[in-house]
Amino acid sequence: MPVIKDSVIILDDGLARDKPSIHDILPIVEESLAKADVSYDRILVKGAELIIEDGKPSKRMLVEPKIFRCPHCGFMTTSEEEYWNHLKCHYVGF
Numbered sequence: 001m002p003v004i005k006d007s008v009i010i011l012d013d014g015l016a017r018d019k020p021s022i023h024d025i026l027p028i029v030e031e032s033l034a035k036a037d038v039s040y041d042r043i044l045v046k047g048a049e050l051i052i053e054d055g056k057p058s059k060r061m062l063v064e065p066k067i068f069r070c071p072h073c074g075f076m077t078t079s080e081e082e083y084w085n086h087l088k089c090h091y092v093g094f
Contacts, residue, residue, distance in 0.1 A: 022047075026045065026050065029050060029052075040052045066080075068080060068083035070083070070090070072090045073090075
């Protein structure tokens, strides 16, 4: 079972009788990417390395940063700590 982490696909071939070739691994990687709903343009084989060219990211893969908005003024930030420090200015009056 391949594991996809960041930009690396990890295969555990410890239980295999023979070391699998890159062409044996290719269909396993394609199936794993399809099951994980990862879009890609194509897979290139260069020696003992598979290079997966990225496709356009799907909408569910795009992560929007959380924006904290002050209810008292127009202040906005993506930092929660900065947001709470700003609110203290309104309530405590620094």
